[in-house]
Amino acid sequence: MCGIVGYIGNKPVYDILITGLKKLEYRGYDSAGVMIYDKSLLIKKSKGKVADLESLFVNDQDKKGSIGMGHTRWATHGAPNQINSHPHVSNSGEISLVHNGIIENYHSLKSVLLKKGYVFKSDTDSEVLVNLIEDIKKTKKIKLGKATYFALKQVVGAYAIAVFDSTNPTEIITAKLGSPLAIGVGESEYYIGSDPSPFLEFTKRCIYLNDNEMAIINLKKGLTLRDIKKDSIIDPFIEELKHDIEEVEKGGYDHFMLKEIFEQPKSIKDTFRGRLLSPSLPIKISSIEMHFDKFRSANRIIFISCGTSWHASLLAEYYFEELIRIPVKVEYASEFRYRNPVINKGDIVIPVSQSGETADTLAAIKMAKEKGAFLYGICNVVGSTIARETDTGVYTHAGSEIGVASTKAFSCQISLLLLMALDIGKRLGRIEEIRYQKIIKELAAIPKTIESVLSKSKHIEDISENFLEASNFIYLGRGYHFPIALEGALKLKEISYIHAEGYPAAEMKHGPIALIDKYMPVVIIATNKSNYHKVVSNIMEIKARGGRIIAIVSSGDTEVKKLAEYTIEIPNCDELIAPILANIPLQLLSYYIANKKGCNIDQPRNLAKSVTVE
Ligand code: F6R
Numbered sequence: 202m203c204g205i206v207g208y209i210g211n212k213p214v215y216d217i218l219i220t221g222l223k224k225l226e227y228r229g230y231d232s233a234g235v236m237i238y239d240k241s242l243l244i245k246k247s248k249g250k251v252a253d254l255e256s257l258f259v260n261d262q263d264k265k266g267s268i269g270m271g272h273t274r275w276a277t278h279g280a281p282n283q284i285n286s287h288p289h290v291s292n293s294g295e296i297s298l299v300h301n302g303i304i305e306n307y308h309s310l311k312s313v314l315l316k317k318g319y320v321f322k323s324d325t326d327s328e329v330l331v332n333l334i335e336d337i338k339k340t341k342k343i344k345l346g347k348a349t350y351f352a353l354k355q356v357v358g359a360y361a362i363a364v365f366d367s368t369n370p371t372e373i374i375t376a377k378l379g380s381p382l383a384i385g386v387g388e389s390e391y392y393i394g395s396d397p398s399p400f401l402e403f404t405k406r407c408i409y410l411n412d413n414e415m416a417i418i419n420l421k422k423g424l425t426l427r428d429i430k431k432d433s434i435i436d437p438f439i440e441e442l443k444h445d446i447e448e449v450e451k452g453g454y455d456h457f458m459l460k461e462i463f464e465q466p467k468s469i470k471d472t473f474r475g476r477l478l479s480p481s482l483p484i485k486i487s488s489i490e491m492h493f494d495k496f497r498s499a500n501r502i503i504f505i506s507c508g509t510s511w512h513a514s515l516l517a518e519y520y521f522e523e524l525i526r527i528p529v530k531v532e533y534a535s536e537f538r539y540r541n542p543v544i545n546k547g548d549i550v551i552p553v554s555q556s557g558e559t560a561d562t563l564a565a566i567k568m569a570k571e572k573g574a575f576l577y578g579i580c581n582v583v584g585s586t587i588a589r590e591t592d593t594g595v596y597t598h599a600g601s602e603i604g605v606a607s608t609k610a611f612s613c614q615i616s617l618l619l620l621m622a623l624d625i626g627k628r629l630g631r632i633e634e635i636r637y638q639k640i641i642k643e644l645a646a647i648p649k650t651i652e653s654v655l656s657k658s659k660h661i662e663d664i665s666e667n668f669l670e671a672s673n674f675i676y677l678g679r680g681y682h683f684p685i686a687l688e689g690a691l692k693l694k695e696i697s698y699i700h701a702e703g704y705p706a707a708e709m710k711h712g713p714i715a716l717i718d719k720y721m722p723v724v725i726i727a728t729n730k731s732n733y734h735k736v737v738s739n740i741m742e743i744k745a746r747g748g749r750i751i752a753i754v755s756s757g758d759t760e761v762k763k764l765a766e767y768t769i770e771i772p773n774c775d776e777l778i779a780p781i782l783a784n785i786p787l788q789l790l791s792y793y794i795a796n797k798k799g800c801n802i803d804q805p806r807n808l809a810k811s812v813t814v815e
Contacts, residue, residue: 203287203301203809204228205382206399207270207363209373209418210390215264217392218271221399222251227603227803227810228301228395229275232286236297239266242367244297246286268370268420270363270393272299275809278307279324289328291335292319296345296366298334300327301395302359302380310355330356334364346417349374353415353429359560361410363393376415376429381558381586381811384408384416384424386439391418396582397442398601405442409584440584456802458604458696462788463655465612466648471598472613473645477620480642484624488577488593495575496625499527499549503542503574505534505565506553507812509607509691513614514553515684516780520619523777524626534565544572551577553618555602555610556811557585566590579617581610595621604803605810606695608788611688612651615781619644643778650772654785657769661786664751664767665793668722674701675713675723675748676787679736681780682726689724689787696805697795706732706739719747724790725765726783729755730776740764751790753783 204225208217218235233254234246243263247254251273258264272287279285288297304310307326310333315321319332330352338348345366353360359379366372375382375393385392385400385407392400397407410416413429416437426437454460461468476486489496502521504514511533518529532542534552538561544550550569552562557580566576566587578591581599588594599613623641626632643650668674674693678686687703694701704713706725717723723743727736737760743750744764752765755773762768769790771782795802 203275204273204395205270205299205301205361205363205393206272206395207299207373207375207393208390209268209371209420210387211267212390213264214267214269215258217399217403218269219251219255221392221394222254222271222273224398225395226251226273227605229273229809230804231276231281232274232283233272234286234288235269235271236288236299236365237263237266237269238365238367238370242290242294242297244288244290246283246288248281248283248286268365268373270297270299270365270373277303278326285323285325287327289323289325289331291331293335295368296331296335296338296364298327298331298362298364300330301361302378304330304356304360305358306356307358326358330360330362331364338366345369345372346374346415349376350415350427350429350432353378361395371420373418374415375410375418377410378412379560379563379586382410384410384418386424389420391424393418401442407440407442408437409440411589412586455796456604456792458606458608458792458802461602461604461609462785462792464600465609465785466651466655468599468609468613469616469651470648471600472617473620474598477641477645480638480645484620484627484641486595486621486624488595489621489624492575492577492593493628495549497629498547500545500547502527502529502549502551503544503569504529504531504551504553505537505562505569507534507559507561509611509688510553510555510559510562510614512684512688512691513611513618514551515687516615516681517551517553517618517622519681519684520622520777521625524622524632525629526626526631532565533561534559535561538565538568544569544574546573548574549577550574551579552587552591553579553614554585554587555581555597555599555607555614557582557587558811559587560812563587563590579614581613603810605805605808606692606791606802608692612781612784615784616644616647619777619781640775640777643775647778647781650774650778650782651785654771654782657786658789661769661789662793664769665790665797667767668794669797671699671720671722673716673721674699675716675721676701676703676725677706677709677723677739678703678726678783679706679732681776682728682783685726685780685784685787686724688784689791692788692791693794695808696791696802697798697800698806699794706736709739709742714742714746717743717746717748719749722749722751724751724753724787726753727758727761728753728771728776728779728783729758729773730779737761737764753786755779
């Protein structure tokens with residue numbers, strides 16, 4: 202969480218910092234602040250959004266300067282107020298710092314500094330770090346780079362930092378451990394960002410810092426990269442980014458979330474590009490091809506992930522066990538990392554993550570690695586830490602997802618997971634050819650089929666009008682639709698703040714049915730395959746107790762239509778394809794309810810896009 206930006210060069214820095222911070226607001230929006238240097242140090246910070254920070258700049262004089270750093274915060278240590286906002290400044294007023302991450306041992310570092318007479322204004326761990334750097338710099342009489350290096354050697358935790366010393370105002374020091382940091386390389390200028398979005402419009406040449414790396418960016422001497430552990434200089438690897446700038450703009454939609462929902466046909470096409478060339482040709486996922494021996498001999502596959510990615514993993518359990526016949530386990534990364542799971546050689550661990558930066562998933566990866574598992578990562582963000590920490594893997598290629606609530610990334614994850622299950626199952630000879638052909642044809646057509654579901658958006662918007670006063674929702678699904686029910690409930694609660702729970706439909710009678718009355722809307726996925734009649738019975742049970750039913754049904758359904766208050770049709774399809782389609786109306790329903798309630802769709806309260814803290 203938290204986003205950091207920076208610039209050192211010859212351009213006016215103010216606009217670069219402000220527009221950059223706005224692009225990173227998805228990482229946190231509790232407060233924002235900037236440091237600009239123009240003969241003297243100017244720090245401005247504000248509780249709230251970047252727009253609140255902007256309103257503090259009434260004087261154009263303050264916007265001058267061509268070196269600066271900025272921060273948008275997702276609060277961890279200390280309340281989201283002005284004092285706890287970054288940049289933090291050392292006691293002498295000379296050194297300023299922006300930080301994304303958590304310094305876990307800040308208490309002990311702080312007590313040593315307190316004894317030395319340091320004074321702290323904020324409750325943050327970051328203010329401890331900037332003063333530790335200052336203390337080392339002054340006692341050892343060394344430069345900022347060396348002092349930062351020694352300070353980081355004492356730090357336990359995670360960080361992406363940018364540090365500036367106004368006594369040597371031609372240099373910014375950056376370093377990374379656990380939290381992401383990208384450096385944009387221009388002509389005699391450098392940009393800093395938690396991801397490349399703040400500098401994509403200026404340069405596509407990017408250096409992703411690896412863990413334990415530090416970059417000393419000097420206006421005159423250029424960039425020097427150091428390995429903090431080995432204390433040695435390394436050659437920077439400059440990547441040419443292929444990101445499209447339009448991807449990070451709203452493109453005429455009111456919200457990124459809506460844009461991303463409507464982008465799903467294209468995103469899934471991108472997921473399949475080069476992999477599913479035609480239903481008659483073999484699936485081509487090079488990392489599976491190269492490591493097929495691992496899948497052939499696997500005793501077990503364990504998925505580790507969080508939130509929406511965990512729901513995708515849960516659906517993968519159904520897909521993999523059905524089509525590959527290898528036992529699958531799905532774990533919350535946050536639980537997995539703190540218990541003592543049995544992992545044997547021959548187990549494949551598959552972390553699934555949109556951002557590729559989720560702290561719990563990363564920690565679980567490290568643990569699985571130590572226990573000898575083979576790690577196959579599924580990530581969306583290219584070059585992310587999870588992509589680099591795994592043995593091999595595959596990108597979802599959903600494109601940049603800016604809306605905090607995940608939509609297109611999830612659809613791409615589940616489409617890719619089904620493609621993988623088909624590929625591995627076919628190679629192992631565990632799927633009947635006729636079945637394989639049927640599913641693969643429908644999967645290849647899914648971008649088009651999703652378009653037809655999206656064309657029902659007006660109908661879904663009309664339904665949403667009737668539920669703006671609801672304070673609870675239940676989502677039900679059986680089999681392949683159970684993970685979709687969980688995901689539907691999560692989407693609604695995240696963006697509309699309406700309490701919602703997802704259950705397997707048959708679990709209703711074991712407790713949740715007590716909640717049903719005329720005030721309880723129940724969204725139930727009732728498409729026409731194997732469990733259809735059992736779901737119809739569940740609908741009757743709800744109806745008998747006065748619950749209000751919104752049902753997702755297969756086109757042409759007549760039975761459920763007689764029972765439900767509202768129905769939304771999806772095309773007839775194989776039961777393995779149906780969850781991918783059924784999820785789309787649930788995304789739209791959440792979106793329209795939240796929008797009509799006036800909620801902040803793209804930046805829901807208390808959330809951040811990339812959860813890089815525990
Ligand atoms: C919900 C959502 C979160 C993320 C979770 C994991 O809409 O986006 O639940 O799915 O924080 O994030 P990633 O997939 O980046 O590891």
